[in-house]
Amino acid sequence: MSISNRYLGVQEKRIDIPIVDNVAFRNNLIARVEAVTLKIIEQISSGQPPCISYVDGGTITGESGSREEAVHPGRSIDSQQDTEYPGESSLDVAKERDARENADGNSRRINVDFATKRSRDKFVLMTTIMAEVHRLLLTNTTKTRRSFYYDLKSQAIESLAPKQRYVDRALNDVANLLECAPWDLRLLATAKGLVAGNMSITLVDNRVIDCAIPGGALIPQIVSNVTSIRAKAKFVLVVEKDAAFQKLLEENCPRLLNCVLVTGKGYPDTATKMLVRLLSDKLDLPVYIVVDADPFGVDIMLNYRFGSTVLCKGNESLACPNARWLGIFPSELSALGVKTIPLTKTDVAKLKSIEGRTYVNEVVSEQLKVLRKGKAEIEAVSSFSKNFLTATYLPHKINGRDYV
16 A cells, blocks of 8 residues: 555544643742852852852753854754853863763763853853843743843843853753753743644644644744644654755645654754654654764754753653654665765764764664765755655655664
8 A cells, every 4th residue: 555545534633732830830940049049149158159069960861952054064953062161171061072972871960160260151151041030930931042142242241152052051051950941941942943734733822823834834832832733644754954844845745645744953942852752642643753864863863862962851851762763874875876975073073972872772873883984965865856755765664664
C-alpha cells in the first residue's frame, strides 16, 4: 500500500492545555529571588565581597538558543556553547563547555564571585536579570529576552551584554541558581520555529492559528499562551532548517504524506521542542527527524531527542526520546550518489563532543564513524529530481522503517 493511501481517513486528535496561574509556585519563586538578594546584602553588610553559588547538572538539559553565523552560516547553535561573558577567557569557557557536554550526569557547583575579575560581570548580569524576573513575577507578566537585551543597551550597564547570547546564557545560569526551568522566569525567547499541516492552535484569547497557511505558522509559547492543539495527521516530520521546510512545502509534503511539518530553524527553541514533545506524548504521533548529514545536524537531532547539553532544568518537558532519526544518514550518501565535502575543524570538534556523550548508542556511533569521511546537506539529496524527498525518499524510509 502506498504511503498516500495508507494515511487516508485519519482521525482528528486534540490536546487541551489548562492555563493555570500557579500562585503558590510564583510566590515560592519570588521568595527564592528575595532570599538570594538578602544573602548578597548580608555579605556586603559584613564587609565580604558578594558571591552566589549554584549546582550545574552535567547532561540534564534545557533551553537552547542560536549559533553565531560565523561558526556555521545559515544555522542556529546552542547559545550557551562557545560563548563568553565579558572578562572570561576562551580557555575557561571551553573547559566549562566540554565538562557539560561530556559529563556523566554528576553535578558541579559553580561559584560566581564579585571579587574575582573573571566572574564580576557575570555576577552583575545575573543579579540584574533577577531584579527583572522579580518584577515580572510580582506583576504576573512576561517579556521577551530580546526586549530585555535592548533595555540593557539603553542603560549604563550595556557592556554586560554586548550581544543577545550573553543574556540567554545568564538567564540559564539564574534558572540553575533558582532551581527552576528558564521559562518559569518570565523572560521568554522570541518565537522562531515554524509548523505546517492540518493542525490548528488555540490561544488564551481564543485566537486560532491555522497551521495550513502558506509558508507555515510561527510556533507560539506553549506554556503561557496555548489552550488547545488540534491535529489531523499520521506523524510529525521535523526538519533541521527553514530551507528544507520551505522545499517540502513546495512539494506539498504535509498533504501528500498527511503529516505535521516542523522546523526549529537550526537548534530548536523551547516552544518548538515543547510542541514536538506534546504531539508525540499527548497525540501519540510518531516523530521523524531529518537533518543534514554533518556533525551539527546530528547534534540537532540529538537535541530534539535528549535535550541540549546546557541546562540542568526542564528536560522532562522538552526532550522527545521517542523521536526517530530518519535521515540524512552519512552511510547512505554514497548509495544516493551524493558528493561529500571534508569536515572543518569545527565539525571535527563537534563530532568528538558527540562521541563522548553517554546517550549516544552504537547505531549512531557507527554513523559518526562514516561521517568522518565527509558531510553533505539535505539539499544535496533533494536536488536529484522534482519532489524527490516527498515522492521517493521519505515514503521509502518510513515504509521501510529505515530509521534510528
